[in-house]
Amino acid sequence: MTHADIVAALKEKFPSGVLSTLEFRGEHTVMVLKSSLAAVLQECRDSLGFEALIDITTIDQMGSDPRFEIVYELYSYTSNLSLRIKSATSEDEAEFPSVTSVWPAANWHEREAYDMMGVRFSGHPELKRILMWEGYPFFPLRKEFPLAGKASEMPDVAFTDAAPLQGGPFITSPGAGDTVTREPRAKGA
Amino acid sequence: MNTGTLEIPGGLILPPRQHPSQDGLRLTGEPPVPSLADAQTAASMAYDSKIEGNVIFTRLDASINWMRKNSLWPMPMGLACCAIELMAAGASRFDISRFGMEVMRFSPRQSDVMIVAGTVTYKMALAVKRIYDQMAEPKWVIAMGACASSGGMYRSYAVLQGIDRLLPVDVYISGCPPRPEALLEGLMRLQRKIETEHSFVAQKKEVLESLMA
Numbered sequence: 001m002t003h004a005d006i007v008a009a010l011k012e013k014f015p016s017g018v019l020s021t022l023e024f025r026g027e028h029t030v031m032v033l034k035s036s037l038a039a040v041l042q043e044c045r046d047s048l049g050f051e052a053l054i055d056i057t058t059i060d061q062m063g064s065d066p067r068f069e070i071v072y073e074l075y076s077y078t079s080n081l082s083l084r085i086k087s088a089t090s091e092d093e094a095e096f097p098s099v100t101s102v103w104p105a106a107n108w109h110e111r112e113a114y115d116m117m118g119v120r121f122s123g124h125p126e127l128k129r130i131l132m133w134e135g136y137p138f139f140p141l142r143k144e145f146p147l148a149g150k151a152s153e154m155p156d157v158a159f160t161d162a163a164p165l166q167g168g169p170f171i172t173s174p175g176a177g178d179t180v181t182r183e184p185r186a187k188g189a
Numbered sequence: 190m191n192t193g194t195l196e197i198p199g200g201l202i203l204p205p206r207q208h209p210s211q212d213g214l215r216l217t218g219e220p221p222v223p224s225l226a227d228a229q230t231a232a233s234m235a236y237d238s239k240i241e242g243n244v245i246f247t248r249l250d251a252s253i254n255w256m257r258k259n260s261l262w263p264m265p266m267g268l269a270c271c272a273i274e275l276m277a278a279g280a281s282r283f284d285i286s287r288f289g290m291e292v293m294r295f296s297p298r299q300s301d302v303m304i305v306a307g308t309v310t311y312k313m314a315l316a317v318k319r320i321y322d323q324m325a326e327p328k329w330v331i332a333m334g335a336c337a338s339s340g341g342m343y344r345s346y347a348v349l350q351g352i353d354r355l356l357p358v359d360v361y362i363s364g365c366p367p368r369p370e371a372l373l374e375g376l377m378r379l380q381r382k383i384e385t386e387h388s389f390v391a392q393k394k395e396v397l398e399s400l401m402a
Contacts, residue, residue, distance in 0.1 A: 131312075131347075132312070132347075133312055138346075140346050140347070145346070146346075147344070147345075147346075148344065148345075148346070149345065149346025149347070150346070156315070157315065158311050158312055158314065158315060159311065159314070159315075160311045160346060160347075161349075161350070161354075163340065163343075163344045163345060163346070163348070163350050164344070164350065165344055168344060169344070170344075
């Protein structure tokens with residue numbers, strides 16, 4: 001089985017669910033409609049042999065609609081193939097179906113996506129924050145969240161303050177001529 | 190038996206030393222009335238200058254600080270990679286025990302100095318504060334490395350920008366992570382700082398605060 005076979009099988013089974021496919025440097029990405037995302041992932045697991053869920057990440061495309069994208073990195077040990085499934089949702093209904101029943105590994109990945117991006121997962125057994133503490137009021141990886149952070153206060157649990165950036169962020173200039181201009185430093189905004 | 194007399198520069202001559210059990214009279218007769226000579230004998234036996242050395246006069250502050258600084262028991266608050274260097278400082282190559290600081294106590298109630306070694310996240314910050322509060326006075330804090338001193342490279346929403354925003358820090362150690370020698374130098378600087386402190390006035394902060402309240 002090759003990547004082409006897999007993409008063709010998905011297109012045949014979900015003619016309206018698969019929105020587009022992309023191949024870039026040997027990596028294959030399938031863009032899927034949100035309503036058929038759960039069925040596509042179940043198909044990948046049951047029929048196409050992707051028994052491992054490597055990672056779940058989310059992207060904030062602020063300013064465009066749909067705003068949030070979700071990325072599933074799948075891997076098949078039997079055919080030694082990788083596959084990337086992507087889907088998108090608007091900010092108003094920032095919720096995806098949970099795949100914890102398909103891959104148990106999704107549990108903590110989805111909790112991290114919820115913690116950092118504020119995307120919810122319907123059907124998740126225990127959807128609570130995993131890195132920040134319960135009660136932290138922000139979602140730090142959203143684009144509108146400043147790099148320095150925001151002040152918050154939760155008595156007896158934790159507090160946060162905005163970090164002093166002092167002219168930062170500290171930016172590296174990889175192509176610059178000498179090491180002084182190349183090294184990370186505050187280059188003004 | 191030693192029959193010589195002990196001559197004191199003031200002119201007083203003490204009688205020969207005798208151990209009570211070697212005095213046959215005491216064992217058989219009535220208890221003797223204590224005389225001045227008996228008291229002097231007892232005193233000369235309770236303190237033997239040949240064994241115990243000389244009396245030292247000093248300031249109370251100096252002696253208390255001397256005792257404190259030479260048995261600093263650290264609370265190893267290892268939070269990140271600096272803790273690896275902290276462990277190296279305790280191992281044989283660098284041997285922190287040469288300075289009387291090797292008794293790493295994982296119980297805050299037995300510790301004198303908290304070595305904050307590593308990145309203090311906001312999630313951990315109040316736990317560090319709580320452990321510091323559990324330590325008995327007198328207590329000191331060392332911020333080991335860039336992260337504990339200033340947040341280091343983590344100018345971030347998740348990292349406390351220096352443990353001195355929560356605790357009074359006595360010594361900052363630079364480095365990312367600092368070498369074990371730097372930690373030893375920091376501890377020796379803390380010892381020098383303790384030497385100059387007013388041992389009661391400066392240290393009993395919480396006691397004074399509780400009296401004021």
